[in-house]
Amino acid sequence: GGEQQMLAMARAVMLNPEVILLDEPSMGLAPILVEEVFRIISRLKEQGVTMLLVEQFAAAALNVADYGYVLENGRISVHGPAEKLKNDPAVKAAYLGGGQH
Incomplete structure (x- = not known):
């Protein structure tokens, strides 16, 4: 593969x-x-x-991306610069394995 x-x-x-x-x-x-x-x-x-x-594999993708789009049920739910998405608490909780603190 x-x-x-x-x-x-x-x-x-x-x-x-x-x-x-x-x-x-x-x-x-x-x-x-x-x-x-x-x-x-x-x-x-x-x-x-x-x-x-x-x-x-969102974490890996955001580490190499400049900009990202998060799709939920076929619709863009969040988008923005990759660095911003990596630090967004909701994105972290849902897609990056980090809980909200």
Whole structure:
């Protein structure tokens, strides 16, 4: 699974697209491979590659994102800069494993 994900990402980048859509790149991967996939995403970001990332692993996604959208029942419930979402108590409680204090 992880090798297929990395190969798919490499093939996409080789085409020099304007935008890359990554749909659940961590799905079904072992934790060590998830870390590697997000390291690759971070490197692509540093190189100026524009990406649209759809990911249920919210903490990892927000760590590499500039901006985020939280979908609930098919609707955008919250959106904003990733850093703001990471620190939002409601987002933390619902999606990042942190309780409200």
